Amino acid sequence: MTGWIRWTAPAAAMISLSAPAHAVQYLSVSEAQKLAFPSASFTEVQPGRVWKTSSGGIFVLDHVIGKHLYIDYAVSIVGGRVHRVDILQYRESYGGEVRSPSWLAQFVGKTSSSPLQVGADIRNISGATLSSMHVTEGVKRILAAYGHLR
Amino acid sequence: MTPLTVAATLLGMSELALAGDGAVDAARPYPGDNGASQVLLKKMEAMEQRIKSLESQLKQKDAPPAAQKTPAAISDGKPRGKANRTLDLAAAPAGDLVADAPLPSQTAAPAQTAAPGQTAAPDQADKSAKSAKAAKPDTLEKAGDKAILGLTDSPIPGLAIGAYGEMLFGAAQNPAAGGQWQGGADIRRMVLLPTYAITDNIIFNAELEWEHGGFSPDGDDKVNGEIDVEQLWIDFKIVDQFNWRAPGIDLVPIGYINQHHEPTQFYSVLRPEIYNGLIPSTWMAPSSSVYGSIADGLGYQIMVSSSIEDFGGDFSTRTDANTVPTFPTGYPGGITGLDALGLARPTISDFRQLSNTVAVAGRLDYSPPSIPGFAGSTSAYFTPNTTPRGAYADDGTLLGRSSLTMVDSEFRYRIPNTGLELRGEGVFVTFGNPANLRANNDSDPTDNVGKTMYGASGEIAYHFPLGTILHSEWEAVPFYRYTYENLQTKGFAGTDLNTPTGAGQLQFHNVGIAIFPSPKLVLKATYQKVINRDPAGAQSDSVLGGAGFFF
Numbered sequence: 001m002t003g004w005i006r007w008t009a010p011a012a013a014m015i016s017l018s019a020p021a022h023a024v025q026y027l028s029v030s031e032a033q034k035l036a037f038p039s040a041s042f043t044e045v046q047p048g049r050v051w052k053t054s055s056g057g058i059f060v061l062d063h064v065i066g067k068h069l070y071i072d073y074a075v076s077i078v079g080g081r082v083h084r085v086d087i088l089q090y091r092e093s094y095g096g097e098v099r100s101p102s103w104l105a106q107f108v109g110k111t112s113s114s115p116l117q118v119g120a121d122i123r124n125i126s127g128a129t130l131s132s133m134h135v136t137e138g139v140k141r142i143l144a145a146y147g148h149l150r
Numbered sequence: 151m152t153p154l155t156v157a158a159t160l161l162g163m164s165e166l167a168l169a170g171d172g173a174v175d176a177a178r179p180y181p182g183d184n185g186a187s188q189v190l191l192k193k194m195e196a197m198e199q200r201i202k203s204l205e206s207q208l209k210q211k212d213a214p215p216a217a218q219k220t221p222a223a224i225s226d227g228k229p230r231g232k233a234n235r236t237l238d239l240a241a242a243p244a245g246d247l248v249a250d251a252p253l254p255s256q257t258a259a260p261a262q263t264a265a266p267g268q269t270a271a272p273d274q275a276d277k278s279a280k281s282a283k284a285a286k287p288d289t290l291e292k293a294g295d296k297a298i299l300g301l302t303d304s305p306i307p308g309l310a311i312g313a314y315g316e317m318l319f320g321a322a323q324n325p326a327a328g329g330q331w332q333g334g335a336d337i338r339r340m341v342l343l344p345t346y347a348i349t350d351n352i353i354f355n356a357e358l359e360w361e362h363g364g365f366s367p368d369g370d371d372k373v374n375g376e377i378d379v380e381q382l383w384i385d386f387k388i389v390d391q392f393n394w395r396a397p398g399i400d401l402v403p404i405g406y407i408n409q410h411h412e413p414t415q416f417y418s419v420l421r422p423e424i425y426n427g428l429i430p431s432t433w434m435a436p437s438s439s440v441y442g443s444i445a446d447g448l449g450y451q452i453m454v455s456s457s458i459e460d461f462g463g464d465f466s467t468r469t470d471a472n473t474v475p476t477f478p479t480g481y482p483g484g485i486t487g488l489d490a491l492g493l494a495r496p497t498i499s500d501f502r503q504l505s506n507t508v509a510v511a512g513r514l515d516y517s518p519p520s521i522p523g524f525a526g527s528t529s530a531y532f533t534p535n536t537t538p539r540g541a542y543a544d545d546g547t548l549l550g551r552s553s554l555t556m557v558d559s560e561f562r563y564r565i566p567n568t569g570l571e572l573r574g575e576g577v578f579v580t581f582g583n584p585a586n587l588r589a590n591n592d593s594d595p596t597d598n599v600g601k602t603m604y605g606a607s608g609e610i611a612y613h614f615p616l617g618t619i620l621h622s623e624w625e626a627v628p629f630y631r632y633t634y635e636n637l638q639t640k641g642f643a644g645t646d647l648n649t650p651t652g653a654g655q656l657q658f659h660n661v662g663i664a665i666f667p668s669p670k671l672v673l674k675a676t677y678q679k680v681i682n683r684d685p686a687g688a689q690s691d692s693v694l695g696g697a698g699f700f701f
Contacts (some may be wrong), residue, residue: 025350026390065297068310068345069353091350093385093395093441094409100446102519117623118669119564119613125517126525126562127410130700133669 026099027088029074033059036076036084050146057083058149064138066092066131073135075107075142077149082110085139095128098135107139112147116140300670300701308347314700315340316413318420322692329689337363341380351388357381379498380434395439399498402433403451403513404529405558405575413698417611417629417664419676420694423656424605424633427490428577429558430458435496435509449515455496457507457533458554460484460541460588462493468502473540480544483588485536485554486597487638487654491579494536504538526561536587543591543645553582569613573631579603583643590644596651601641607633607658616665625666633658652683670701 027035033042033051040053051059058077063070072089075082085107087099097103106122115121118133125132297304298311319335339361346354362375383398401409407422408431416422425431437455444450461468462484467475474481484494497503513529532555541549560575580602584590589597609631616624638654662676674696680688 065310068297068312068343068355069308069347089350091347091353091387092345093353093355093393096443096449097447097517097525099443100517100519102446102522119625120615123523123566124564126564127406127515129414129669 025089027074027086029061029088032061032074032086032088035086036074052149058146060142060146061088062138062142064134066090066095066098066128066134068092071098071131071135073138075139077143077146080111080143080147082107082139082143084108085135087135090131092131095125095131097125097128098131100125103132110139110143112140112143114140114143116143306346310345310347312343312345312701313341314343314412314414314698316696316698318694318696320419320692320694322694323689325689329687337375351386353385353387355381355383355385380432389442391442391444392440393442395437395441397436397438399434400437400439400453400455402435402437402455402511402531403439403453404433404511404531404556405429405577406527406560406562407431408433412700413674413696414666414669414672414700417609417627417674417676418631418660418662418678419674419696420678422575422607422609422631422633423635423658423660424575424577424607427492427637428579428603428605428635429556430491430493430495433495434498436498436503447517447519450513451515452512453510455509455511456498456503457496457505457509458484458491458494458536459496459504459538460494460536460552461504461538462486462489465497465499465502468504469540471539472502472504474504474538474542476540477542477546478544480592481588483592483597485581485587485599486589487599487603487650488597490603490635490637505535507533507535509533521563523564523566524561525563526559528557528559530558531556536581541586541588543588544593545591545645547591547645549586549588549591551583552586555580555582564613569615571611571613571627573609573611574607576606577604584641585643587644590642590646593646595647595649596653598638598642598644598646598648598650600639602639603635603637604639605633605635607631619667622668624668627664627666629660629662629664631658631660633660651685653688655683656688657681670699672696672698674698 036059037053037055037057040055040057042051042053042059044051049061053059056078060075060077061072062075063072065071069091070089071087071091074084074086074088076084085104087104090096090099103123103125107116110116110121116136116139118124118129118136122132122136296302297309299313304310316339317335317337319333321331321333323329324332339359341357341359344354344356344358348354357380359378359380360375361378363373364375365377366373379399381399381401383400384396386394386396388394401411403409405425407416407425408429411421411425411432420426421431435455435458437453439451439453441451442449460483461474462482463475467479467481469476482493485491486493509531510533511529511531513527515525515527517525532553534553535551536554537549537551543549556577556579558575558577560573562571562573564571581587581599584599584601587599589599609629611627611629614626614628616626618624633656635656635658636654637656638650642648657680659679659681660676662674665673667673674694676692676694676696678690678692678694680690682688
């Protein structure tokens with residue numbers, strides 16, 4: 001019966017110890033900025049929240065609640081359209097599918113007049129219903145608030 | 151009130167004043183309306199005067215928080231109505247965009263977000279927010295922004311409390327009363343979901359459940375439910391591909407609904423039939439897991455857990471030696487041809503497991519990017535032995551080992567750009583040695599078990615948007631689901647006579663509608679027709695209504 005403990009405990013311990021000690025953080029802010037606007041320089045217009053780029057883009061950092069915990073994400077906007085959405089950090093055990101590049105790609109090109117509704121122009125993720133809904137609402141609000149910024 | 155509080159309050163009020171024109175406009179939405187709105191209008195004008203005087207006082211003071219407003223003004227290139235939203239969001243730090251609360255640094259605990267101005271005067275900010283909201287209801291504040299039950303911000307950084315629950319009512323046939331239709335209601339469950347992110351990588355999670363209205367030792371309180379710790383574990387998030395769930399109570403990763411059993415996840419009032427026996431949901435067990443994502447759209451979980459046990463008797467009848475009640479008392483089996491595995495869940499209680507056996511379960515989840523809207527999973531469970539300590543046949547023969555293997559595959563497919571949704575599931579259970587199952591040795595010739603059990607279901611649903619009602623997007627989802635189950639297949643072995651009545655061959659037709667006033671709420675109505683091969687019939691049809699929530 002205890003055989004499995006003899007096998008798995010050392011393995012788990014080794015993997016835990018050898019694993020990198022950083023958070024399950026997929027991107028740092030500067031990495032996300034680089035991904036969105038590779039060669040631009042950034043000017044902070046709201047500390048820690050909104051940046052304008054030398055190329056005329058806008059980079060907004062935000063968070064929403066997934067099921068219970070925060071999801072940190074970034075939206076970059078060019079000319080009133082979503083240029084890119086990235087998940088910087090996802091903390092919950094379920095619903096991490098919102099990180100899927102193909103799901104996030106759906107936001108590209110959306111404007112403040114797009115419906116941005118899960119089940120309509122953004123597809124629902126089965127098993128990540130609340131996360132997908134809240135991220136979509138978040139992007140919609142960012143577009144409403146910053147979509148007009150030039 | 152501290153000076154900062156006063157300043158924040160005044161700041162809130164000055165925002166309302168800025169929004170004044172819009173607010174007055176919003177106060178006259180019904181031109182034909184008589185006295186009431188006139189009175190309201192006068193009140194608001196008086197309020198506006200008061201606000202203006204307070205505002206001028208504030209200007210003289212040149213309060214420091216005024217400076218904090220500047221960044222928000224950057225985004226405020228829109229008409230006045232915008233100010234209302236700014237204010238609303240200021241009262242809701244999470245998900246707040248326009249107010250200038252800084253995000254937490256990426257290493258900080260998630261909820262440490264409120265800017266000083268917000269924490270200083272949450273009440274006041276809230277009040278101003280509410281009055282602004284009354285004037286202009288189209289705010290963007292969402293329950294999803296709040297950590298405690300969707301109502302308030304978390305008082306402890308990282309702590310969140312969610313909830314789900316469901317109640318049902320209606321009429322159902324009672325097989326014990328010869329199929330008589332009887333009306334009734336049940337507060338089926340109310341569940342609190344505390345989650346605490348100790349750090350971004352170490353996360354505590356629990357599910358505390360009250361079923362059937364709770365539990366009371368006093369019979370005259372007229373509740374006969376239970377209170378359970380249904381989940382309790384700590385996750386160590388290591389890397390995306392590999393995370394560890396420390397030993398605790400967790401849900402066995404089989405199928406979809408066992409782990410995602412909130413009432414907003416399925417459309418019928420009752421859980422899908424496959425999860426009412428073949429998969430004994432809510433199937434929780436003392437366990438530990440590893441999980442992670444392998445690639446885009448591909449995730450896994452592997453769990454070791456305390457094995458299900460072939461014992462369906464009262465907990466208190468376990469002996470002090472942790473065996474089944476000694477011969478010749480007798481005991482009901484946990485695996486039967488009538489209830490499937492419905493009574494076979496392992497105990498989570500008091501070191502009273504009836505075997506040392508450890509089971510292994512694994513699940514692969516897939517949502518391939520090439521098929522948008524499709525999600526599915528394949529999972530399996532294996533235990534080398536389900537026979538409890540001291541198990542015996544009614545003739546006194548000791549029962550030996552019997553393994554159990556379960557395989558499940560299911561999908562959910564929401565066809566993009568349409569309202570159409572399809573779901574399907576199949577589950578197959580094999581018993582290693584049915585001769586050692588208690589049901590086959592309990593002198594009851596009708597509840598015997600064969601070599602296997604299986605079930606399959608198919609469901610079609612359509613999502614109709616109903617538009618915005620009461621500031622929420624409503625959706626109606628009519629559905630039909632067919633389920634076939636065979637719990638008494640061939641391959642019987644044991645000391646019993648074998649004369650099953652046909653009650654183990656079941657068909658279920660479910661037709662109904664689920665109305666979602668928001669994705670977090672659901673109102674349901676379902677007609678269920680149950681057919682079996684018993685000459686007396688299943689006598690278990692029902693017409694049920696229900697309400698469920700999950701936030």
